[in-house]
Amino acid sequence: MNEHTTEESGRLRAHIDLPALRANVRALRERLTGGAALMAVVKADAYGHGLLPCAREARAAGAAWLGAATPEEALALRADGDTGRVLCWLWTPNGPWRGAVAQDIDVSASAPWALDAAVAAAHATGRTARVHLKIDTGLGRSGCAPRDWPALCAAARAAEATGAITVAGLWSHFACADEPGHPSIAAQQTAFTEALEIADRAGLRPEVRHFANSPATLTLPATHYDLVRTGISVYGLSPSPEIGTSEDFGLRPVMTLRAALAGVKRVPGGHGVSYGHQYTTPGETTLALVPAGYADGIPRHASGSGPVLVAGKWRTIAGRVAMDQFVVDLGGDTAEAGDEAVLFGPGDRGEPTAEDWARATGTIGYEIVTRVGHRVPRVHHGETRT
Incomplete structure (x- = not known):
């Protein structure tokens, strides 16, 4: 049992089946193609299931990466003793960039200000910042606009040349991967391919390229690249009834x-x-x-x-x-x-x-x-x- 459970808390409890979580991670890993690794996304308190216990179990089942939205989540993982690769992507200008770089957390950048913040944190800590550049291929949230992408790649390569950063990843996120056949899926795949080509011409050689969320991991093997980011599927829920049930994918709700x-x-x-x-x-x-x-x-x-x-x-x-x-x-x-x-x-x-x-x-x-x-x-x- 979780140490926070008390005798007085019996009115309502969320029971978390950690063996099911481990089995889900293993089932997802079995679906990966081309040697791709798996990131277990543990943002939002592990989708309500408990950040630290779920992160530990995902690691035990073979998750090579953990994904966090906020810096606080990523730093909590480090405070718990996690020493593996952790990516954090939801940044603001005044976020704890220095603390994240000092703790060897991979950070995301979608604009020059974020790249500058990573460089400044690297200088302040004396460590090389690992940066993942994000391209907006059509979701319309975070991510560099395609017209600004060549300049961002060039700036990142220049920062790399100084030793302040290394571009560890290039990534994007699907808008409608949970809607089979939606025209935006192919359009985003094309945009991502073009973004990767631009980055390559700029001299960037990322460790990982990643695009697939849970629905893409389950239904679009061509998008697995080097790493997939699985969130809701780790916890045994299907991303969408349109693509199949949990049982269809060999997943068990946790x-x-x-x-x-x-x-x-x-x-x-x-x-x-x-x-x-x-x-x-x-x-x-x-x-x-x-x-x-x-x-x-x-x-x-x-x-x-x-x-x-x-x-x-x-x-x-x-x-x-x-x-x-x-x-x-x-x-x-x-x-x-x-x-x-x-x-x-x-x-x-x-x-x-x-x-x-x-x-x-x-x-x-x-x-x-x-x-x-x-x-x-x-x-x-x-x-x-x-």
Whole structure:
């Protein structure tokens, strides 16, 4: 168990199946082509699963790289004793560039100011900064605009010549790899090929070229290059129902969210339930109180739609989700306070999955797991290191 779990935290827990995470990493590695290595992306507290335990297990299963969005995440990995390759990509001008370079963290640059920051950090620390140049091939978020790419490559090569940096990587990110056949996929592949050619003419010889996210890793082997960046698939969720289910790819969901019922009572027909009385009991029935709400990350828009396994059956949230609790109508079934309610899990015990919640609430599985709040203890099972 995770050391942060306490006896008082039994109302709601996120159980994290670390053997499943390791198996997912191994299954993803088996799909790689051309000798590509795997990066396990552990941003956003490992997609809500717990940054440090999941990072350790991904390493144990053969992840050659870890990926972090924020510098704080990357530095936390180093503080935990991780000495392998870590890439951090979400930078601002006043970020801890010096600390990252001092800790041998690979950094990303999409513009001259970021390259200058990496060079300054290298000078300040006396270390060579490892930089990954990012090209915007069509996602329209971070990344150098194609018209500015030749100048950025030239500036990076000049900085390399001084010994301040080494261009360790060239990379980009897909916009629609989770939508098979989307025209942007081929367009982005062409743009990336052109960007690599420009970098080569500028004299850059990167250690790794990387483009593939989880959906591209699973469905576009030509985009594996030297490294793939797998995020949601590490945690056993499919990036999109359109490309296949978790089971289709040999992946197992890692998180199971369980609660202990906080109360059970009989009420008459016509009884209003939760704020606004959006649900009224159709007849005499049994109501069960689940002590989880939007402060824990349960979507408020799951009101009247979120699925829960209680007393051996799927139930639907009755009425509005409140800050700390919601209600399910058990009909003619019975339960007792303390009985288990399973909000989502792998699905092999009949419980809903995160994808079921995503469908019920009009979102994606990524959001369901990452929004589980910090007041919900993570209980990590099957760690290889204690």
